[in-house]
Amino acid sequence: MNSTWVKHAISEINADYQRSADTHLIRLALPAFPGIQLYLKDESTHPTGSLKHRLARSLFLYGLCNGWINENTTIIESSSGSTAVSEAYFARLLGLPFIAVMPSCTAKRKIEQIEFYGGRCHFVQSACEIYEASEMLARELNGHYMDQFTYAERATDWRGNNNIADSIFRQMTHEPNPEPSWVVMSAGTGGTSATIGRYIRCQGYNTQLMVVDPQNSVFHDYWQTRDTSLRSPTGSKIEGIGRPRVEPSFIPDVVDEMLRVPDAASVATALWLEDQLGRKVGASTGTNMWGALQLATRMRDEGRSGSIVTLLCDSGERYLDTYYNPEWVASNIGEIAPWQAELAAMMKS
Ligand SMILES: *Cc1c(COP(=O)(O)O)cnc(C)c1O
Numbered sequence: 001m002n003s004t005w006v007k008h009a010i011s012e013i014n015a016d017y018q019r020s021a022d023t024h025l026i027r028l029a030l031p032a033f034p035g036i037q038l039y040l041k042d043e044s045t046h047p048t049g050s051l052k053h054r055l056a057r058s059l060f061l062y063g064l065c066n067g068w069i070n071e072n073t074t075i076i077e078s079s080s081g082s083t084a085v086s087e088a089y090f091a092r093l094l095g096l097p098f099i100a101v102m103p104s105c106t107a108k109r110k111i112e113q114i115e116f117y118g119g120r121c122h123f124v125q126s127a128c129e130i131y132e133a134s135e136m137l138a139r140e141l142n143g144h145y146m147d148q149f150t151y152a153e154r155a156t157d158w159r160g161n162n163n164i165a166d167s168i169f170r171q172m173t174h175e176p177n178p179e180p181s182w183v184v185m186s187a188g189t190g191g192t193s194a195t196i197g198r199y200i201r202c203q204g205y206n207t208q209l210m211v212v213d214p215q216n217s218v219f220h221d222y223w224q225t226r227d228t229s230l231r232s233p234t235g236s237k238i239e240g241i242g243r244p245r246v247e248p249s250f251i252p253d254v255v256d257e258m259l260r261v262p263d264a265a266s267v268a269t270a271l272w273l274e275d276q277l278g279r280k281v282g283a284s285t286g287t288n289m290w291g292a293l294q295l296a297t298r299m300r301d302e303g304r305s306g307s308i309v310t311l312l313c314d315s316g317e318r319y320l321d322t323y324y325n326p327e328w329v330a331s332n333i334g335e336i337a338p339w340q341a342e343l344a345a346m347m348k349s
Pocket residue numbers: 050051052082083152186187188189190191192193239240241282284285313314
């Protein structure tokens with residue numbers, strides 16, 4: 001039986017959900033692609049600034065309903081930042097202590113936001129160390145390790161129930177091509193691509209799912225080889241996506257196609273999107289959009305019309321000192337000018 005506190009905690013999360021609005025689906029006008037519509041599901045407008053707001057809500061409900069979280073539980077999470085910001089928000093809503101285990105290179109703005117919501121940050125040197133450090137902290141403090149990389153795919157109800165896929169397909173109903181030819185998504189936990197891929201199958205749509213992967217990530221190779229022992233010695237430079245190990249939440253069989261995207265192309269596309277939208281987006285949104293534009297080009301070359309949907313995962317305001325700082329980009333990402341030229345050429349043909 002639920003304790004009074006657990007009942008109260010669940011109703012707090014449900015009440016918070018009732019006070020929330022759905023996110024916008026933005027249509028991008030691209031005159032160079034006649035008959036092809038591109039859409040961005042804008043997840044940056046959640047109260048905690050990213051798509052991880054949905055995941056954090058699901059993970060807390062999952063933990064509460066499994067009996068893993070009670071009124072004395074310290075919540076611990078391994079994160080590249082976005083999930084920790086959203087979980088700190090929900091931990092504060094429930095009055096629970098929260099500790100984020102993150103690589104020391106995490107964006108300063110995210111660290112400030114975690115602390116704003118009353119969370120604590122525990123730093124490790126590299127992305128590969130977050131898992132073990134989280135397990136150790138949870139043992140020491142008798143806390144609960146949320147483990148987004150394992151539970152993201154199962155904490156979300158992929159069948160419908162107002163998940164992100166259900167929301168996208170409902171928002172598309174009055175568009176010229178309501179059934180997207182493609183949905184494009186990058187993978188961090190892999191939870192969002194799992195939800196979208198399963199939803200497409202469950203609902204019987206003909207939409208295909210492309211997952212885009214940055215440099216220093218094992219997902220692309222894993223999709224081809226199914227070798228779960230793959231490791232990358234360096235962490236991804238595109239915050240939020242790309243992992244040094246095969247995460248259990250990444251479900252390869254629901255992915256129709258994968259594309260490797262150079263980090264410089266992701267950053268160039270994020271900057272290009274700023275001109276299109278009038279505001280800054282994070283680098284993973286650049287990765288997504290690069291994939292969507294490759295598909296749009298393929299469709300144009302083949303004389304096809306149709307729609308492509310991708311995600312605006314978070315705002316660029318979080319990354320002013322990195323992706324939006326030309327010096328940081330030059331020394332950490334490299335030359336983006338060739339990719340900017342390629343984008344310009346794409347928009348001319
Ligand atoms: C987590 C994250 C993603 C990837 O989403 P998953 O569902 O974890 O695969 C993309 N972009 C950003 C900014 C993220 O934080």
